[in-house]
Amino acid sequence: MKDRVYGMLRRLGAFYLMRRLFRHKLMILCYHGISLDDEHEWWPGVFMTEDKFRGRLKLLKNHGYTVLGLGDALEKLSTGTLPPNSIVITADDGYLNSPETLVESCQEYGYPLTIYVTSYYAEKQTPIFNLMVQYVLWKTDKSSLKGDLSAIGLPEADHIDLGDSVEKKKWCERIISYGRVNCDENGRQSILKALCDRMELNYGAMVTAGMFRIMGKKELQMIVEQGVDVQLHTHRHVFPLDKDQASREIHENREFLEPLACRPLEHFCYPSGKWDPAQLPWLNELNIRSATTCNLGFVSEGDDHLTLRRYLDKQTISDNEFLAEISGFLAFARQVRGRVRSLWN
Incomplete structure (x- = not known):
């Protein structure tokens, strides 16, 4: 209109x-x-x-x-x-x-x-950490993650709900905060790789394409x-x-x-x-x-x-x-x- x-x-x-x-x-x-x-x-x-x-x-x-x-x-x-x-x-x-x-x-x-x-x-010459974390959580079809989540920057969590937008935003912010506070750039990229693996997305393909x-x-x-x-x-x-x-x-x-x-x-x-x-x-x-x-x-x-x-x-x-x-x-x-x-x- x-x-x-x-x-x-x-x-x-x-x-x-x-x-x-x-x-x-x-x-x-x-x-x-x-x-x-x-x-x-x-x-x-x-x-x-x-x-x-x-x-x-x-x-x-x-x-x-x-x-x-x-x-x-x-x-x-x-x-x-x-x-x-x-x-x-x-x-x-x-x-x-x-x-x-x-x-x-x-x-x-x-x-x-x-x-x-x-x-x-x-x-x-690495992907922008906070943008890629947000994008990966937006793109994934996963509704939840269980188990050891320390590799994705959530060492104290063993289950996260991704089906609810408010919950997803909360976990996204925690991953970004953990990476910024506790990791150097190599550590942050390791989190991105692990996050992509858990979400069944191709980190290497996104990096090669030049995303973020x-x-x-x-x-x-x-x-x-x-x-x-x-x-x-x-x-x-x-x-x-x-x-x-x-x-x-x-x-x-x-x-x-x-x-x-x-x-x-x-x-x-x-x-x-x-x-x-x-x-x-x-x-x-x-x-x-x-x-x-x-x-x-x-x-x-x-x-x-x-x-x-x-x-x-x-x-x-x-x-x-x-x-x-x-x-x-x-x-x-x-x-x-x-x-x-x-x-x-």
């Missing part, structure tokens, strides 16, 4: 009018990974099919949006020279299949792309040579509320990425979009020029570049809803709704 309404509004010209109203604002799109298998069914807010992503790029072209690189767009926004209806495309984390999916697709359309890369797993893996030095050097803007996303995908620890995350991220990018890196993305006002002075001291969040909205001239809003696109969002968001129609609707609520209050 909602999609039909958006489609009707588009045909009536509502999106065109909103594009005129929001034409001097910048929209930054946020993506993560392209599915190798069924990851988009498990987590549609992070993973998307390649066909869906390519469809988004086609919509941008067909509707006449101007796609700019991140640094270029922010410079033009600051100087009042931003072209009407400008878009920036960003992707977080730096998944292994990015060169043949995100990068290749954007290059086919001549669109610049910024990829924020978290470097711990780029360095280790981050680009290594070879892939990063290749996309830099292709013109992709590689930028900062912390080393361990955390940005603590402790200045020294937060600075360490940026320093280690830079140490890994800057030799590959062959230039200083000055743009940053908060892991999971989470940030705190207390962190902004730290970023200034670290010579960070911009930082993106996952807060929804356009970026306007004069906005703080250390709290840039973005639009997190998802597999489950229809083309009509996507166009409603990037045209400004939904932003306008939210503004109207907020004013009406304030009047009632």
Whole structure:
């Protein structure tokens, strides 16, 4: 029903009018990974099919949006020279299949792309532990496990119920917590192997396919040579509320990425979009020029570049809803709704 309404509004010209109203604002799109298998069914807010992503790029072209690189767009926004209806495309984390999916697709359309890369797993070249644990427990057909479960990070349990979603989430969190607290990276991968064995899933096949893996030095050097803007996303995908620890995350991220990018890196993305006002002075001291969040909205001239809003696109969002968001129609609707609520209050 909602999609039909958006489609009707588009045909009536509502999106065109909103594009005129929001034409001097910048929209930054946020993506993560392209599915190798069924990851988009498990987590549609992070993973998307390649066909869906390519469809988004086609919509941008067909509707006449101007796609700019991140640094270029922010410079033009600051100087009042931003072209009407400008878009920036960003992707977080730096998944292994990015060169043949995100990068290749954007290059086919001549669109610049910024990829924020978290470097711990780029360095280790192992699957991301917490993501793979969650995926394996989602994918399995097992309704329970019995016996010695110490190999999967549950040394005190001899039976777990996987048929109930609440129980499954609890056990998932306990496995992840055990691996983080008690194991090094080799130990965490041993847990993943044992977990896959117990769930009758093929750990080796998933690793070989590149599932939940981050680009290594070879892939990063290749996309830099292709013109992709590689930028900062912390080393361990955390940005603590402790200045020294937060600075360490940026320093280690830079140490890994800057030799590959062959230039200083000055743009940053908060892991999971989470940030705190207390962190902004730290970023200034670290010579960070911009930082993106996952807060929804356009970026306007004069906005703080250390709290840039973005639009997190998802597999489950229809083309009509996507166009409603990037045209400004939904932003306008939210503004109207907020004013009406304030009047009632």
